[in-house]
Amino acid sequence: MAPLSAGSVFEVSEIQNEPVPAFSSGSTKRRRHFRIWRLVVLVLAGAYFLIPLYAGIKFSLQNSAGHFSLQAYDKLPSAPGFSAALTLSLKIAVATMVVSTLLMVPTAIYVHVRLPQLRRVLDVVTVLPIVIPPIVLIVGVLGAYPLWAKSSPYLLSFMYVILAMPFVYRSLDAGLGAIDLKTLTEASRSLGGNWLKTMWRVVLPNIRPALLSATVLTLALVFGEYTMASLDLWQTIPVWIVQFSISSDGNIQVAASMLGLVGTWILLVAVVSLDRSQSRRTRRRMLG
Amino acid sequence: MTQMKETIMTNSMGSPPTNVGAAVSLENLVRTFGKVRALDGLSLKIEPGEFMALLGPSGCGKTTALRVLAGFELLDSGRVVVDGVDLSDVSARKRDMGMVFQSYSLFPNMNALNNVAFGLRMRKQSSSVRRKKAGELLEMVGLSDQGNKYPHQMSGGQQQRIALARALAIEPRVLLLDEPLSALDAIVRAELRDQIRSLQQRLAITTVFVTHDQEEVLSMADRVCVMSKGHIEQVASPSELYSRPATAFVAQFVGISSRVPVDASNHEVVVFGQRCPVRSGEGSDLSGAVDALLRPEDIAIEVDPEGQGFVTRKSFLGAMTRLVVQVGEIPVRVDVRSDKASEIDLGTHVRPSIVSRDVLIATRKETVASEAAVPK
Numbered sequence: 001m002a003p004l005s006a007g008s009v010f011e012v013s014e015i016q017n018e019p020v021p022a023f024s025s026g027s028t029k030r031r032r033h034f035r036i037w038r039l040v041v042l043v044l045a046g047a048y049f050l051i052p053l054y055a056g057i058k059f060s061l062q063n064s065a066g067h068f069s070l071q072a073y074d075k076l077p078s079a080p081g082f083s084a085a086l087t088l089s090l091k092i093a094v095a096t097m098v099v100s101t102l103l104m105v106p107t108a109i110y111v112h113v114r115l116p117q118l119r120r121v122l123d124v125v126t127v128l129p130i131v132i133p134p135i136v137l138i139v140g141v142l143g144a145y146p147l148w149a150k151s152s153p154y155l156l157s158f159m160y161v162i163l164a165m166p167f168v169y170r171s172l173d174a175g176l177g178a179i180d181l182k183t184l185t186e187a188s189r190s191l192g193g194n195w196l197k198t199m200w201r202v203v204l205p206n207i208r209p210a211l212l213s214a215t216v217l218t219l220a221l222v223f224g225e226y227t228m229a230s231l232d233l234w235q236t237i238p239v240w241i242v243q244f245s246i247s248s249d250g251n252i253q254v255a256a257s258m259l260g261l262v263g264t265w266i267l268l269v270a271v272v273s274l275d276r277s278q279s280r281r282t283r284r285r286m287l288g
Numbered sequence: 289m290t291q292m293k294e295t296i297m298t299n300s301m302g303s304p305p306t307n308v309g310a311a312v313s314l315e316n317l318v319r320t321f322g323k324v325r326a327l328d329g330l331s332l333k334i335e336p337g338e339f340m341a342l343l344g345p346s347g348c349g350k351t352t353a354l355r356v357l358a359g360f361e362l363l364d365s366g367r368v369v370v371d372g373v374d375l376s377d378v379s380a381r382k383r384d385m386g387m388v389f390q391s392y393s394l395f396p397n398m399n400a401l402n403n404v405a406f407g408l409r410m411r412k413q414s415s416s417v418r419r420k421k422a423g424e425l426l427e428m429v430g431l432s433d434q435g436n437k438y439p440h441q442m443s444g445g446q447q448q449r450i451a452l453a454r455a456l457a458i459e460p461r462v463l464l465l466d467e468p469l470s471a472l473d474a475i476v477r478a479e480l481r482d483q484i485r486s487l488q489q490r491l492a493i494t495t496v497f498v499t500h501d502q503e504e505v506l507s508m509a510d511r512v513c514v515m516s517k518g519h520i521e522q523v524a525s526p527s528e529l530y531s532r533p534a535t536a537f538v539a540q541f542v543g544i545s546s547r548v549p550v551d552a553s554n555h556e557v558v559v560f561g562q563r564c565p566v567r568s569g570e571g572s573d574l575s576g577a578v579d580a581l582l583r584p585e586d587i588a589i590e591v592d593p594e595g596q597g598f599v600t601r602k603s604f605l606g607a608m609t610r611l612v613v614q615v616g617e618i619p620v621r622v623d624v625r626s627d628k629a630s631e632i633d634l635g636t637h638v639r640p641s642i643v644s645r646d647v648l649i650a651t652r653k654e655t656v657a658s659e660a661a662v663p664k
Contacts, residue, residue: 180391186360187393187451189380191407191458201406205397 053261060255072251076259079252085240088153092236093222095157097215100168103161105211108172109203112181119173126169129162137162138228153234160222167217175210176203212272220264309336309492310371310461312357317366319352319518326352328518330366337492339485341509343499345541349518351466354498358464359383370461381410386455390467392447394439400426400450401435407458425453429483445476452484456491463488465497469504481508502542506530514538534569536650539581544610546587546620547579552649559647560596560615560640567646578649584610584623586644591632595639599632613638 063069188198226238312334319327342350355361359380404422429449506526522534533539601612609629
């Protein structure tokens with residue numbers, strides 16, 4: 001191939017007119033090997049995730065004699081403490097999602113628009129909750145906070161906001177990175193929009209998928225967190241599952257776990273589908 | 289069209305416009321980023337209804353000047369005065385300046401109509417007024433049938449026209465254009481260039497246009513402000529800028545110039561053995577070793593086997609062909625009619641001569657970064 005120099009038109013033409021070499025049999029073999037390995041990895045990963053799920057579902061669908069039965073799911077709503085634990089978890093989840101959104105969305109937007117040099121710092125800071133074990137966090141909080149704060153279940157919400165920070169921030173960061181935030185906000189301001197209107201009418205609608213994703217991840221975290229709730233002596237769903245398993249056979253709490261897992265998935269799919277169908281409907285309405 | 293013009297020239301209350309064709313004065317602007325002085329005491333007056341272009345190489349401060357005017361950048365010192373009012377401390381959203389950005393800046397979640405109406409919505413105009421006015425503006429930019437389309441369904445040229453309509457919808461006192469054509473292909477760029485100029489003239493709106501594209505500047509602007517290193521090199525009409533550049537920087541940045549080392553004395557230089565008067569302006573008092581700055585059309589060539597230059601390159605430009613003639617160590621660019629150039633082969637010896645009535649000179653040390661060693 002002729003070397004590129006000084007942008008000569010003729011040289012570029014030569015390069016464009018060069019015949020494309022046919023794939024050799026060696027590269028075809030490599031491709032086939034690659035495809036096989038890809039399949040192997042997919043099967044192994046699938047097995048890793050699906051086998052425990054299958055085992056859990058199968059166990060929850062058995063009675064004490066080992067036969068198929070929906071007994072565990074039937075008994076679940078009336079199981080002692082289940083409704084209260086579910087209600088408490090939902091309340092905490094809603095509070096966590098609200099606080100997390102109010103705290104993280106303006107922060108992420110401000111850092112993107114005004115202090116982009118702090119993005120790396122924020123990246124590191126938001127990873128800290130993953131590095132610091134929840135037990136360290138809750139012991140510190142319980143030691144430092146006054147009794148009136150500890151007597152409210154919503155103290156957990158504030159701690160869950162910290163735990164959810166890595167997921168929420170990354171989700172928002174990706175969403176904000178996908179749009180030309182600086183130009184959009186400047187365009188809005190030049191047209192007379194204040195920061196509140198710019199956020200509400202321009203920024204938030206354009207990061208809606210990221211917001212929804214952050215919300216669902218927060219919900220999943222609240223419904224799966226055990227350590228903090230247990231040490232703070234609040235019976236959320238995970239705490240109830242553990243405590244109930246001590247006093248009964250295991251089918252019901254496994255059924256609760258499976259329902260929680262499947263419920264979160266359904267919610268995730270529903271939220272994504274809702275967002276897509278809403279976008280499609282809006283576009284159709286506007287175009288029609 | 290006249291009716292549309294009247295619509296845009298009349299504000300929402302139906303009263304005559306008070307914000308069209310504002311006088312802009314940038315006074316001694318200084319803005320530093322770390323150790324870099326992006327604006328180094330820049331002062332510029334823009335007349336009401338004037339189309340002023342800020343031209344310069346990357347990093348010369350032209351975009352910073354525009355952003356300061358828009359209110360997106362704070363000043364270290366200096367004043368931005370519009371119609372006699374100091375806006376230096378006024379926020380961007382209260383300056384009444386419409387801006388079209390270099391990158392596509394339409395709001396992705398809104399269709400074209402809502403994008404255009406956004407500024408009116410921020411001004412709390414009623415829904416019917418917004419719809420009516422946005423429709424008129426879309427018609428004005430020739431996209432009345434695209435109102436329901438979203439940005440991702442439109443081409444780049446369409447998006448920039450919508451952005452222009454959006455900026456005009458608020459009846460801005462000043463229209464700011466930050467390289468709005470740079471992302472477009474050549475044909476769309478030429479079309480939109482004409483459209484912007486035509487609209488600007490019809491609306492008589494004061495416009496500041498930032499670009500590094502000379503062709504855009506020379507074809508659109510009433511006056512051009514050439515900038516370098518945060519200060520102004522020259523403010524002049526496009527024709528004056530090209531034919532009477534005030535500095536060597538302008539001569540080399542606007543249009544094409546070849547630097548030919550010569551000796552100057554008594555306001556005269558000898559170029560290619562020919563005695564020529566020195567053009568008045570900056571550097572005209574220089575004497576001794578200097579550079580003559582020659583436009584391709586300042587030089588003529590004749591085929592001569594004994595000539596001191598020979599042709600090393602030919603670039604077909606349409607009616608004209610640009611030849612690079614090597615004279616000693618110096619490559620000199622010369623424009624020749626294409627029919628005549630076709631008779632001149634590479635390597636042909638030629639005799640160059642000066643056909644302009646005078647010659648711009650500059651100190652020999654001065655160089656322009658954008659001027660590559662290999663001539664264009």
